[in-house]
Amino acid sequence: MTPLGVAVRGVLRDGVEAYRDSPQATAWLRQHLARFEEPLRVAIAGKVKAGKSTLLNALVGEEIAPTDAGECTRVVTWYQDGPSPKVLMIPREGRPRPLTVARRDGALTIDLGGTPAERVDRLVVDWPSQSLRTTSLIDTPGIASMSADTSARAGAFLVPEDAPAPADAVLYLMRHLHVSDVRFLESFHDQGVAKAAPVNTVAILSRADEIGVGRLDAMASARQIAGRYRRDDKLRSLCQTVVAVAGLLAQSGRTMRQAEFTALATLAKAEASDTEPLLLSADRFVRASETAPLDPETRAALLDRFGLFGVRLGITLIRRGTDDPGALSAELVKRSGLDELRTVLTTQFTERRDLLKSRSALLALELVLAREPIPASVPLAREVERITAGAHEFTELRLLTALRTRVVTLPKDVRVEAERLLGGDGGTASARLGLEPSADPAQLREAALAALGGWQRRAESPLSDRSQVGTARTLVRTCEGLLASLPR
Numbered sequence: 001m002t003p004l005g006v007a008v009r010g011v012l013r014d015g016v017e018a019y020r021d022s023p024q025a026t027a028w029l030r031q032h033l034a035r036f037e038e039p040l041r042v043a044i045a046g047k048v049k050a051g052k053s054t055l056l057n058a059l060v061g062e063e064i065a066p067t068d069a070g071e072c073t074r075v076v077t078w079y080q081d082g083p084s085p086k087v088l089m090i091p092r093e094g095r096p097r098p099l100t101v102a103r104r105d106g107a108l109t110i111d112l113g114g115t116p117a118e119r120v121d122r123l124v125v126d127w128p129s130q131s132l133r134t135t136s137l138i139d140t141p142g143i144a145s146m147s148a149d150t151s152a153r154a155g156a157f158l159v160p161e162d163a164p165a166p167a168d169a170v171l172y173l174m175r176h177l178h179v180s181d182v183r184f185l186e187s188f189h190d191q192g193v194a195k196a197a198p199v200n201t202v203a204i205l206s207r208a209d210e211i212g213v214g215r216l217d218a219m220a221s222a223r224q225i226a227g228r229y230r231r232d233d234k235l236r237s238l239c240q241t242v243v244a245v246a247g248l249l250a251q252s253g254r255t256m257r258q259a260e261f262t263a264l265a266t267l268a269k270a271e272a273s274d275t276e277p278l279l280l281s282a283d284r285f286v287r288a289s290e291t292a293p294l295d296p297e298t299r300a301a302l303l304d305r306f307g308l309f310g311v312r313l314g315i316t317l318i319r320r321g322t323d324d325p326g327a328l329s330a331e332l333v334k335r336s337g338l339d340e341l342r343t344v345l346t347t348q349f350t351e352r353r354d355l356l357k358s359r360s361a362l363l364a365l366e367l368v369l370a371r372e373p374i375p376a377s378v379p380l381a382r383e384v385e386r387i388t389a390g391a392h393e394f395t396e397l398r399l400l401t402a403l404r405t406r407v408v409t410l411p412k413d414v415r416v417e418a419e420r421l422l423g424g425d426g427g428t429a430s431a432r433l434g435l436e437p438s439a440d441p442a443q444l445r446e447a448a449l450a451a452l453g454g455w456q457r458r459a460e461s462p463l464s465d466r467s468q469v470g471t472a473r474t475l476v477r478t479c480e481g482l483l484a485s486l487p488r
Contacts, residue, residue, distance in 0.1 A: 005354035018376035046173030048142030051206040051247040058250035063107035074117040082126025164363035173206035185238040208244040209309035245337040253332030268318035347426030452479035
């Protein structure tokens with residue numbers, strides 16, 4: 001655990017002791033203490049039909065999140081690692097009760113047993129999964145849903161008015177950047193610790209293959225658009241990065257069945273004159289045809305699972321020599337953008353686990369101090385302020401945000417280096433120093449010393465104004481910390 005995590009856990013314990021006569025406050029603080037031992041909580045948010053459940057299935061590698069428009073998609077659903085499959089319904093009133101676990105066509109189905117969705121606080125799904133051991137995923141209802149109750153439920157979970165968000169970080173899915181997306185991302189930035197820090201949010205173009213209308217080069221077009229969004233000053237101030245992912249292709253690639261590979265291979269081996277007309281559009285692909293190598297039902301099932309882009313890509317890859325189901329699955333996942341997203345989750349969230357959990361814990365403690373002022377709350381508030389102001393991790397967050405919102409201005413090349421050193425591209429030493437992950441300690445030390453010297457000169461330069469001097473001094477400390485963390 002990092003020194004920040006140790007300090008925050010210490011002040012939480014002091015809070016538990018100070019509020020021992022308040023069961024509600026004590027339970028609240030103990031809950032946040034326990035969160036340090038839990039996997040990171042990552043919520044998946046976005047508008048209706050943004051592909052939230054599909055992306056969750058792709059990340060887990062199994063179809064455990066319902067993707068149809070049923071009652072369950074209107075309920076906040078937690079997915080966590082467990083010894084055996086189990087679904088627990090937690091109602092707004094009454095005791096939690098288990099639900100029947102069933103699978104249909106390989107996918108998990110959840111039946112609320114007649115309980116209306118508006119009476120359910122949340123569902124908790126235990127599922128044995130390596131992917132869920134370090135990160136619990138939370139599927140949320142669609143924002144801007146036609147159902148006001150559903151939309152309100154999503155907003156209340158993601159941006160509660162009177163409490164820190166239950167999630168440590170958020171994946172925000174969008175099909176295109178819309179003004180409502182910007183407004184929602186802005187709503188994350190009204191909390192007390194490390195105000196306006198975009199470190200806990202990643203934006204995703206979640207149906208990226210549709211941007212290029214299912215063409216084989218669709219993902220290249222989507223990545224260009226994601227890159228343009230990443231360079232947008234407004235969006236950079238609201239989220240850590242933007243990633244393009246073809247969620248349906250990622251899900252089907254990770255869960256592909258032998259029969260589906262066989263069907264794709266049949267299409268790939270058929271005469272081009274019989275298959276090319278089918279691939280012109282989704283309507284043509286499922287239309288009855290005497291010359292088509294597969295019946296309409298099989299083609300419709302393929303389209304539902306892979307989308308037209310995935311079918312086209314699968315056929316092309318098989319024709320180019322990918323003749324093994326495992327190899328085809330790996331290629332589809334690779335080309336879906338899922339691997340890039342996993343890397344982002346590791347560098348932006350998992351490596352910042354203590355920082356994100358500490359931020360949530362301090363917000364919770366601040367809330368208790370404001371709601372239930374007692375004599376002991378004064379030194380506690382002082383300690384929270386000391387940690388918030390003195391922890392270098394929070395100083396880095398504040399500076400990163402100031403740079404991205406142009407509150408602090410630097411020449412472009414210098415600003416790029418500063419953001420990278422502050423962890424804008426990831427928290428590891430190699431990412432901060434702009435080196436490959438395989439860089440050895442000697443290379444890291446050399447780069448850190450060079451960066452340290454550059455920022456020391458800038459801090460001492462008579463040409464630097466006050467904000468630039470403060471920025472340089474923060475980065476000097478960052479470089480010193482990087483050097484101290486490297487093996488000699």
